Amino acid sequence: MVLGGDYDFIVFDRPFRFTAELYYKKLDRLIPYNLDNVRIIYYGENCAHGYAAGLDMKLFGEFVEGTQSWLTFSIMNTREKIGDQWLPRPSDQRFNLSLYFTDTFPRRDRWKMSLRGSLADGLPFGPARKGIESRVFRAPAYKRVDIGLSYKAIDGNTRPHYYGRTTFFKDIWIGVDCFNLLGINNVNSYYWITEISGAQYAIPNYLTGRQLNVRILVNLNN
Numbered sequence: 515m516v517l518g519g520d521y522d523f524i525v526f527d528r529p530f531r532f533t534a535e536l537y538y539k540k541l542d543r544l545i546p547y548n549l550d551n552v553r554i555i556y557y558g559e560n561c562a563h564g565y566a567a568g569l570d571m572k573l574f575g576e577f578v579e580g581t582q583s584w585l586t587f588s589i590m591n592t593r594e595k596i597g598d599q600w601l602p603r604p605s606d607q608r609f610n611l612s613l614y615f616t617d618t619f620p621r622r623d624r625w626k627m628s629l630r631g632s633l634a635d636g637l638p639f640g641p642a643r644k645g646i647e648s649r650v651f652r653a654p655a656y657k658r659v660d661i662g663l664s665y666k667a668i669d670g671n672t673r674p675h676y677y678g679r680t681t682f683f684k685d686i687w688i689g690v691d692c693f694n695l696l697g698i699n700n701v702n703s704y705y706w707i708t709e710i711s712g713a714q715y716a717i718p719n720y721l722t723g724r725q726l727n728v729r730i731l732v733n734l735n736n
Contacts, residue, residue: 515539530575538567544594548649549604550642552703564594564603581616581626601646608635624669630660641714642706651716653701664689664731684733691727699723 518535543560568590577583588610592603613631636653640646668686694700704716 525575528576528579530573533570533572535570536568537570538565540565541592541594546594546596546646547604548644548646549639549703550706562594562596564592566590566592566603568592577615578617580623581618583615584613586610586612596646599647601649602638604637604639604649606638610634624666626664626666628660628662628664630658630662632656632658636701639704639716641716653704656700657696657698658693658700659695660691660693661695662689662691682735684735686733687729687731689729689731691729693725693727694723697724 516535516537518533521532523530523532541564544562544564545560546557546562548555568588570586570588572584572586574582574584590607590609592606593600594603595601611631611633613629615629617627617629619625619627634656636655638649638652640649640651664687666685667688668683700721701718702721703719705719707715707717709715
């Protein structure tokens with residue numbers, strides 16, 4: 515079941531849109547599974563049932579005239595029941611906040627800056643080689659900030675036309691991005707180590723840290 519709506523409005527003579535969707539999905543005859551690092555371990559039988567419910571909201575428009583930016587916020591709860599016990603599903607990410615913002619330099623429309631940010635709740639997990647009933651831990655929240663700078667090296671709209679035809683290139687952009695600007699160590703999964711006494715310890719596996727990226731975007735005229 516999905517209930518959604520859109521609302522268009524004007525702020526400072528610029529168009530904006532707010533969208534929202536509320537959803538609920540009943541999950542029947544589920545096959546429970548557990549995660550051991552990148553390995554998926556299935557129960558092998560349809561022994562559970564559950565649900566997924568949440569709310570997605572998005573605001574997007576021209577925060578800066580002539581550019582597109584957006585802000586999203588989502589909340590979700592998804593659980594499954596095995597026997598008499600309700601447990602979070604492996605995909606139970608309770609909240610997610612994302613931002614994408616673009617800006618241009620004053621009187622320098624060939625230059626463009628972009629800022630991207632994400633904040634998301636961690637996923638549930640438990641000891642390896644045990645049932646999902648032991649999935650009682652939750653990974654740290656995912657946090658990331660990216661920043662980029664782009665320059666329009668060729669603008670076909672400003673170049674002269676020859677024999678009534680436009681130039682071959684519509685535009686060419688050259689950009690530099692810094693991913694994970696703050697160098698945050700986000701956890702991807704856990705590697706479980708078992709000592710001789712049987713005790714288990716979770717060792718985190720981290721995603722890629724700070725990284726630089728160079729890109730070229732070429733748009734051709736039809």
